[in-house]
Amino acid sequence: MQRRVAIVGYAQSEYQEDVPRTREDQVFDVVKAALRHAGILREEVDSVVTASSDFLDGRTISNVFLSMAVGAYQKDESKVEEDGTGALLYGLMRILAGTHDVVTVEAHTLASTINPHQILFYALDPLFDRQVGLMNDIAASAIQARMYMKKYSVPEEAVAMVSVKNLANAALNPLTHRKMPDLTVEEVLNSKIYYDPIRELMIPPITDGVCALILASEEKAREITDNPVWIEGVGTCVDSYLRERNLTQLESLQKAAAQAYEMAGIKDPYREIDVFEVSERFAHEELMISEALGLAREGRGQVLIEKGLTGLDGEIPINPSGGALSADPICATGLTRVIEAAKQIRGEADSHQILGVTRALAHGQFGICAQKNTVFVLGGDR
Amino acid sequence: MAYLKDQRRETMMVEGSWNIGAYRYKGSTQLQEYVDGLKEKKLIGSLCPGCGKVIVQPRNICGRCHRRMDKRMVVSHKGTITCFVISPPIEKGKYKIIGMDPVEAGIIQEGAILVPVFVRFDGADSNINTILLNSSPEQVHIGMRVKAVFVENPEGKLSDLEGVEPLKE
Ligand SMILES: [Zn+2]
Numbered sequence: 186m187q188r189r190v191a192i193v194g195y196a197q198s199e200y201q202e203d204v205p206r207t208r209e210d211q212v213f214d215v216v217k218a219a220l221r222h223a224g225i226l227r228e229e230v231d232s233v234v235t236a237s238s239d240f241l242d243g244r245t246i247s248n249v250f251l252s253m254a255v256g257a258y259q260k261d262e263s264k265v266e267e268d269g270t271g272a273l274l275y276g277l278m279r280i281l282a283g284t285h286d287v288v289t290v291e292a293h294t295l296a297s298t299i300n301p302h303q304i305l306f307y308a309l310d311p312l313f314d315r316q317v318g319l320m321n322d323i324a325a326s327a328i329q330a331r332m333y334m335k336k337y338s339v340p341e342e343a344v345a346m347v348s349v350k351n352l353a354n355a356a357l358n359p360l361t362h363r364k365m366p367d368l369t370v371e372e373v374l375n376s377k378i379y380y381d382p383i384r385e386l387m388i389p390p391i392t393d394g395v396c397a398l399i400l401a402s403e404e405k406a407r408e409i410t411d412n413p414v415w416i417e418g419v420g421t422c423v424d425s426y427l428r429e430r431n432l433t434q435l436e437s438l439q440k441a442a443a444q445a446y447e448m449a450g451i452k453d454p455y456r457e458i459d460v461f462e463v464s465e466r467f468a469h470e471e472l473m474i475s476e477a478l479g480l481a482r483e484g485r486g487q488v489l490i491e492k493g494l495t496g497l498d499g500e501i502p503i504n505p506s507g508g509a510l511s512a513d514p515i516c517a518t519g520l521t522r523v524i525e526a527a528k529q530i531r532g533e534a535d536s537h538q539i540l541g542v543t544r545a546l547a548h549g550q551f552g553i554c555a556q557k558n559t560v561f562v563l564g565g566d567r
Numbered sequence: 568m569a570y571l572k573d574q575r576r577e578t579m580m581v582e583g584s585w586n587i588g589a590y591r592y593k594g595s596t597q598l599q600e601y602v603d604g605l606k607e608k609k610l611i612g613s614l615c616p617g618c619g620k621v622i623v624q625p626r627n628i629c630g631r632c633h634r635r636m637d638k639r640m641v642v643s644h645k646g647t648i649t650c651f652v653i654s655p656p657i658e659k660g661k662y663k664i665i666g667m668d669p670v671e672a673g674i675i676q677e678g679a680i681l682v683p684v685f686v687r688f689d690g691a692d693s694n695i696n697t698i699l700l701n702s703s704p705e706q707v708h709i710g711m712r713v714k715a716v717f718v719e720n721p722e723g724k725l726s727d728l729e730g731v732e733p734l735k736e
Contacts (some may be wrong), residue, residue, distance in 0.1 A: 243590035258630030299587065303588055312581050
């Protein structure tokens with residue numbers, strides 16, 4: 186990259202099921218906390234990029250009423266209608282372009298406003314798929330899970346183990362809301378069936394949440410903090426619509442990761458990256474994500490979880506924060522992963538801190554069956 | 568290539584609807600405090616501790632100062648029209664004003680012209696969007712002095728403030 190860019194501050198709300206406060210109030214508190222964490226005032230911010238969805242916000246051009254809460258009043262401001270990692274990429278590009286030096290990136294979804302699965306039905310093709318009333322985002326992911334599990338002989342126990350790991354990790358993270366420290370594989374496999382083979386404890390709870398971070402150019406980052414978290418690599422890629430896609434692999438994530446690794450000079454992610462924070466919107470997705478990130482061979486993601494390699498004490502911890510399965514504030518989920526990865530590098534992850542993290546990966550996704558994927562590789566001063 | 572009308576063929580269409588159901592927007596104290604004020608025929612605004620501006624109706628956050636505006640103020644019933652528009656003739660079933668069709672409710676006659684106005688009440692730094700009553704499109708002008716018109720027995724609802732009317736000072 187021509188210009189180095191760092192994360193210099195961040196904040197998250199407590200992720201909960203039904204927060205009895207307005208969107209503006211919640212966003213204001215988190216943006217204010219992120220600025221405080223960076224030790225700067227909103228006057229020092231050049232640009233604000235937010236991520237949310239008009240449909241989930243229940244307003245068209247839903248950033249209109251948020252400009253004051255995010256601190257964008259009389260400033261450059263823009264919004265992405267997708268995951269917060271998209272907003273982060275957008276903010277990064279503003280700084281790389283040389284036109285801005287300090288950018289606030291904010292993302293939120295208050296899923297208690299409306300059931301997000303009701304909205305996701307309308308992501309389906311109106312001519313064919315939407316005509317089949319039973320098809321929706323969960324059913325589509327069940328198709329993906331079944332195809333993947335059949336093709337690579339992945340036992341449902343391996344999928345359930347992802348839920349067990351992440352929900353136990355979540356118990357160590359004060360910000361998440363589905364915490365199950367003593368969960369067993371049997372309990373996951375006996376939880377309520379949604380669309381076979383997907384069960385209640387294999388998908389995230391309904392979450393209200395907001396997160397924000399402050400991004401700065403190298404010169405500004407050095408002024409603001411002694412502990413910058415550098416963006417070493419980034420990649421983003423979108424796959425085709427559901428029906429013509431190879432659903433048994435996340436090919437767009439493979440490409441996004443390859444771009445990010447090349448930019449960061451990473452040859453062997455297994456050895457060179459210390460911790461991974463990924464957006465597994467369904468338990469089976471974490472296995473597929475680990476393969477796409479190059480941590481396991483095709484179809485062998487199951488081995489990582491079975492051998493405990495992705496646990497807190499494993500060689501490649503995935504989602505020490507509890508991941509999306511423990512809290513999924515949709516548009517904020519990917520940006521939450523970035524903040525959790527940055528916390529690991531700065532040693533601020535408290536009880537779910539992995540020792541000796543110098544490099545971390547964060548992943549965000551959007552669309553049915555993880556159609557679009559964005560990867561960030563972050564590193565500290567070494 | 569030009570689009571030739573005689574070569575046009577109808578394409579097949581699929582009926583669709585967008586039934587995303589009811590939203591639950593979280594409320595906050597400012598709406599409640601405002602309507603509680605109306606019940607006592609008071610106009611409530613929020614005061615920014617940073618810039619001292621008073622916003623009516625109240626808002627929780629001052630974008631300029633990036634601060635909370637937790638303090639409430641009562642502003643005057645008297646104010647000034649800062650801008651206005653002249654409506655087209657109002658048809659039955661076409662408009663809803665504070666939750667009701669004014670023609671159907673018998674408040675105005677079909678074909679009447681309304682004058683929506685922006686009013687800055689004395690002591691406020693923002694405009695309130697309401698209706699000019701007891702006047703006409705010929706009389707309204709920017710800078711016109713007006714006063715708030717309340718219903719006779721306010722109940723703590725947004726409709727307690729009916730609009731504004733010319734003030735004879
Ligand atoms: Zn102010």
